[in-house]
Amino acid sequence: MKAVICPDFAPVDALTSGDFPAPQAGPGELVINVAAAGVNYPDVLIVQGKYQTKPALPFVPGSEAAxxxxxxxxxxxxxxxGDRVAAFTGSGSFAEQVRVPATQAWPVPGAVDLHVAAGISITYGTSYHALKDRGQLKPGETLLVLGAGGGVGLTAVELGKLMGARVIAAASSAEKLALAKQQGADELIDYAREDLRERVKALTGGQGVDVVYDPVGGPMNLTAIKSLAWGGRLLVIGFAGGEIPSIPANLLLLKSASAVGVLWGNTVRADPAGQGANMRQLLDWLAQGKLRPVIDRRFAMPDIVAALHHLEARKVKGKVLLTIAPEA
Known part of the structure; x- marks a missing residue:
């Protein structure tokens, strides 16, 4: 089969396209004819050997598909x-076929474009698990989303609003904030030009926010903790800013607050029934038009290096997709 091949852990330019052995379905597994795959920032790290998981070489990258x-x-x-499915694969999605545990695949309703469904699992799956299971976000609470113009941030804005929260979107440009507004944000903060903590104070009457969704990390994480209300929850999603922050325990103590880690991929493996229910809910909302994914760009499989460089540039607004076969 045709596939993107990572022969060694190296910069993304070392990736090649060529023939790779087709997968076979073992016990408890499916083989999927891939229509499209989602392209995510962790893919950039995985091919360089900089992620927490390292597939055996050589391997086909790509963590999700439909x-x-x-x-x-x-x-x-x-x-x-012949069933239409979306799947979290971990690796192998940038190919004509991929093998996946059946517990990590979910039926895609007929009303949903398979190419769009290819980019649902990691971003929406992470955000729904974070807000529902880890943050226990309740209707009427206030949610602050950092990095609100990026792939996961936009889904957190959209889901937070759908779950009945007041959503404050924070991002680094007016263009990204416009997208967040489009996805349902109630209030906007441009933290490249405004003081995040002071704006949160002004928007919440000094009370702070109930939940912070932080995929950025870095020094802004401390500001976010200081912006929590009593009993607030900080959701640690990732470190797109590059720096892993140290969380001062005294600040959590003083506000009776919590810092909660969110690693969706491992949760799918540990709790396939619970996350399967979450994914079926998300795909149902997608079929009903309650979710409106933002697609940044679509690339063909031979253009995977350009797709990953696009992510490296950190200018992505929404989801990047890799088209493998026509939708049918």
């Missing part, structure tokens, strides 16, 4: 050849 079931392994129930 397409049609090609083969069903022994013991798998609820799937048949």
């Amino acid at each position: 397409g049609h079931v090609a083969a069903v392994g022994e013991g798998v129930q609820g799937f048949a050849a």
Whole structure:
């Protein structure tokens, strides 16, 4: 099969495209004919060996996909050849076929474009798990989303609003904030030009926010902690800013606040039933038009290096997709 191949851990320019052995469905697994794959910032790190997981070399990168079931392994129930599915694969998605545990694949309703569904699992899956399961966001609470113009940030804005929260979106440019407003944000903060803490104080009458969604890390993390209300929850999503912050325990103590880690991929493996229910809810909302994913750009498989450089430049607004086959 045709695939993107990572022969060694190296800068993304070392990736090649060529023939790779087609996967076979083992017990409990599916093989999927890939229509499209989501391209995520962790993919940039994985191919360089800078991520917390390192696939055995050589490997096909790509952590999520959507397409049609090609083969069903022994013991798998609820799937048949030809079914439309979205999947969290961990690796292998940048290819014509990918193998995945059946517990990490979910039916895609007929009303949903498979190419759009390819980019749902990691961003929306992470944000829904973060807000619902880890942050226990309640209707009427105030949610502050940092990095609100990026891939996961936009989904947190959209889901927070859908879940009944008042959403404050914070980002580094007017263009990114306009997208956040489009996705439902109630209030906007341009932290490249405004003091984040003072604006949060002004917008909340000095009370602070109930939940902070932080995929950025870096020095802004401390400001976010100081902006929490009594009993607030800081959701640690990632470190797109490059710096892993140190969290002062005394600030959490003084506000009876919590800092909560969110690692969705491992949660899918640890709790497939719970995250499967979350994914089915998300795909149902997508079919109903309650979710409106923002697609930044679409690349063809031979252009994967350009796609990853696009992510490296940190100018992505929404989701980047890799088209493998026409939607059908």
